[in-house]
Amino acid sequence: MPVTKRAPRVEGEAAGTRGERKERTRLHLIEAALVLLGQGRGFTSLSLREITREAGIVPAAFYRHFRDLDELGLALVEMGGVTLRRLLREARRDGVPPTDMLRGSVLIYKRFVEERSLVFRFIAGERGGGSRVIREAIRTEESHFASEMAQDLRALGTLPDLSSASLQMICGLVVTTMLNAASDILDLPQGRSRQETELVENFVRQLRLIFLGARHWRDD
Amino acid sequence: MPVTKRAPRVEGEAAGTRGERKERTRLHLIEAALVLLGQGRGFTSLSLREITREAGIVPAAFYRHFRDLDELGLALVEMGGVTLRRLLREARRDGVPPTDMLRGSVLIYKRFVEERSLVFRFIAGERGGGSRVIREAIRTEESHFASEMAQDLRALGTLPDLSSASLQMICGLVVTTMLNAASDILDLPQGRSRQETELVENFVRQLRLIFLGARHWRDD
DNA sequence: TGTACATCAGTGAACGCGCGTTCACTGATGTAC
DNA sequence: TGTACATCAGTGAACGCGCGTTCACTGATGTAC
Numbered sequence: 001m002p003v004t005k006r007a008p009r010v011e012g013e014a015a016g017t018r019g020e021r022k023e024r025t026r027l028h029l030i031e032a033a034l035v036l037l038g039q040g041r042g043f044t045s046l047s048l049r050e051i052t053r054e055a056g057i058v059p060a061a062f063y064r065h066f067r068d069l070d071e072l073g074l075a076l077v078e079m080g081g082v083t084l085r086r087l088l089r090e091a092r093r094d095g096v097p098p099t100d101m102l103r104g105s106v107l108i109y110k111r112f113v114e115e116r117s118l119v120f121r122f123i124a125g126e127r128g129g130g131s132r133v134i135r136e137a138i139r140t141e142e143s144h145f146a147s148e149m150a151q152d153l154r155a156l157g158t159l160p161d162l163s164s165a166s167l168q169m170i171c172g173l174v175v176t177t178m179l180n181a182a183s184d185i186l187d188l189p190q191g192r193s194r195q196e197t198e199l200v201e202n203f204v205r206q207l208r209l210i211f212l213g214a215r216h217w218r219d220d
Numbered sequence: 221m222p223v224t225k226r227a228p229r230v231e232g233e234a235a236g237t238r239g240e241r242k243e244r245t246r247l248h249l250i251e252a253a254l255v256l257l258g259q260g261r262g263f264t265s266l267s268l269r270e271i272t273r274e275a276g277i278v279p280a281a282f283y284r285h286f287r288d289l290d291e292l293g294l295a296l297v298e299m300g301g302v303t304l305r306r307l308l309r310e311a312r313r314d315g316v317p318p319t320d321m322l323r324g325s326v327l328i329y330k331r332f333v334e335e336r337s338l339v340f341r342f343i344a345g346e347r348g349g350g351s352r353v354i355r356e357a358i359r360t361e362e363s364h365f366a367s368e369m370a371q372d373l374r375a376l377g378t379l380p381d382l383s384s385a386s387l388q389m390i391c392g393l394v395v396t397t398m399l400n401a402a403s404d405i406l407d408l409p410q411g412r413s414r415q416e417t418e419l420v421e422n423f424v425r426q427l428r429l430i431f432l433g434a435r436h437w438r439d440d
Numbered sequence: 441t442g443t444a445c446a447t448c449a450g451t452g453a454a455c456g457c458g459c460g461t462t463c464a465c466t467g468a469t470g471t472a473c
Numbered sequence: 474t475g476t477a478c479a480t481c482a483g484t485g486a487a488c489g490c491g492c493g494t495t496c497a498c499t500g501a502t503g504t505a506c
Contacts, residue, residue, distance in 0.1 A: 018469050022482065042349045044265035048460060059460075061483045068460095125349025128403045129262045135407065166425075173426045176400045177393065183348045187355065205386075206393045213433030238502050242449065268493060279493075281450045288493095 026065045028055040030075055034118035043073055043126050043134070073126070073134045080123040081141035083116055088148055102211070103204045110200065113182045124183040142179070146171040163219045170214050177206055246285045248275040250295055254338035263293055263346050263354070293346070293354045300343040301361035303336055308368055322431070323424045330420065333402045344403040362399070366391040383439045390434050397426055 016024070032054035036046050048069060052059045066072045087109070097104025113120045127138050150167040153159060159167065181203045188196055236244065252274035256266050268289060272279045286292045307329070317324025333340045347358050370387040373379060379387065401423045408416055 018480090018482075021469090025482075040352050042262040042264040044262040047458075049458070057482090058484055060462080060485085063461085064482055128348045128400075129345025129350065132260045132407065135403075139404075139407075169422055169425050170429060172422065173397065173429065176397065180348075180396045180400070183355075184359075187352065187359075202389055202392065205389050209390060209393065209433040209437060210429065211433075212436050213429040213431075216432050216436055217429060238447090238449075241502095245449075267491075269491070277449090278451055280452085280495080283494085284449055 022064070025055070025057060025061075026075075028057070029062065029065055029072060030079065031055070033072060033076060034122060037122050037125070038118045043076070043122065043130055070131060070133060073131065074137055076119075076122050077126075077134060077137040077141060080119050080138070081144065083119045084141065084145045085148065087112055088145070088152060092152060102207050103200070106200060106204050106207065109178065109181075110185055113185050117186055120182045121186055124179055124186065127179060142175055143172070146175045149174065159214055162214065162217060166217060166219055170210065170217075173210055174207065177203075177210065242284070245275070245277060245281075246295075248277070249282065249285055249292065250299065251275070253292060253296060254342060257342050257345070258338045263296070263342065263350055290351060290353060293351065294357055296339075296342050297346075297354060297357040297361060300339050300358070301364065303339045304361065304365045305368070307332055308365070308372060312372060322427050323420070326420060326424050326427065329398065329401075330405055333405050337406055340402045341406055344399055344406065347399060362395055363392070366395045369394065379434055382434065382437060386434075386437060386439055390430065390437075393430055394427065397423075397430065 029051060032051050033043070033046060035054060036050060037043060046069065048062055049059050051069075051072070052062050066075070090112075091105070091108075097108075123138060126134050127142075128135070146168060149171040150164065153167060153171070154164070159170075162170070181199075184199055184203075188199065249271060252271050253263070253266060255274055256270060257263060266289070268282055269279050271289075271292070272282050286295070310332075311325070311328075317328075343358060346354050347362075348355070366388060369391040370384065373387060373391070374384070379390075382390070401419075404419055404423075408419065
């Protein structure tokens with residue numbers, strides 16, 4: 001029976017090596033920022049002190065993790081990118097719904113957005129406004145996401161006649177449409193199922209239109 | 221010869237009735253906000269004092285014109301709506317370019333956006349993030365704009381086989397694509413003509429795809 | 441037209457407050473021997 | 474294993490600053506007679 005090198009800790013809260021604790025505080029800061037963003041304000045309007053207050057540490061400790069708020073913003077973008085990639089991974093794993101493919105995908109996407117509302121609020125919110133460096137980081141994530149989606153469509157044999165460039169362009173349009181829809185989804189008033197189905201139907205139709213165009217697209 | 225009822229003023233700056241002067245200060249406040257937004261920050265991060273400083277009045281005077289910053293934001297949204305309507309009006313007046321319709325329209329749009337960069341920066345920036353009340357006001361303007369565009373397409377006889385609902389849906393997609401593109405246009409680094417033509421070509425292709433889909437769309 | 445009074449856009453000072461950043465510090469965790 | 478020292482995440486106090494809002498005011502413009 002091997003000797004326990006380190007005494008096991010009772011409280012799960014404070015467990016871990018110094019490095020692990022530090023990482024956890026970093027995540028607390030990121031989550032704190034997301035929570036505050038979830039209250040419907042822009043990232044640029046958050047203050048360092050608010051964030052540390054929400055995270056439960058002293059303002060000065062912020063600097064142990066990020067040089068400034070922009071650096072935290074970039075961490076949020078990265079988390080957004082991870083979230084998007086997970087969406088594709090799950091789609092790949094589960095496959096697309098066999099009947100009424102598009103509506104099924106839209107409903108899955110809608111639930112995905114709602115379950116990760118804070119991250120999507122951030123991405124949808126800072127994509128157009130916010131600071132320039134963050135906007136560009138988001139654009140980069142978007143285009144990676146579009147490329148990955150294009151690869152998946154290629155692998156699935158959808159739209160086999162299109163060049164990679166055209167497929168990429170089409171996926172770019174799909175991605176911006178998805179992110180616009182995410183913003184709409186998050187602003188849905190609760191319990192207004194009429195508005196909800198209208199939004200979904202509109203979203204489905206828009207995607208249908210795009211894929212209809214794609215099927216008739218001729219590379220030049 | 222009629223008597224001059226009021227002594228003519230020498231300096232154009234201070235001219236006008238009290239009401240006119242007030243209106244001018246109001247516009248100064250709106251322009252000041254736009255100038256500050258043009259420096260690449262979000263509306264929610266602007267301060268009342270900054271804006272009045274930029275407008276050349278004392279902070280307290282702000283309250284003679286707006287209850288708070290949100291009310292000024294709504295005025296900005298309205299100005300954005302006016303700008304979009306002007307775009308359609310000019311398109312109606314000048315007609316669409318006869319050859320290479322879509323690329324021509326895109327280039328006209330690009331110039332339009334660049335000439336009114338501050339308003340578009342605001343609209344593109346607050347559309348996804350910002351405060352909820354402003355976001356919803358922008359959505360309303362967007363959908364009015366889409367309706368008007370749909371009417372114009374109907375009047376021009378483009379896509380004569382589509383129902384009004386479908387036309388509206390398609391125009392909605394066109395509008396969001398245009399506004400996404402506006403954000404990209406405004407972030408173009410100066411003098412990088414390569415990136416510029418790529419952006420334009422991508423934008424043209426996306427619109428082409430949408431209209432190709434529209435031509436094959438069957439109402440259900 | 442001239443006069444006396446009302447209106448009100450803009451002023452300037454003041455208030456209490458939260459901000460970002462700095463600093464020397466504490467004390468648990470990690471490491472070398 | 475035990476001990477002595479190093480590291481460093483988080484502390485708490487302090488700073489100067491710009492913030493939003495209030496208030497009594499000023500003086501040009503507007504109005505009634």
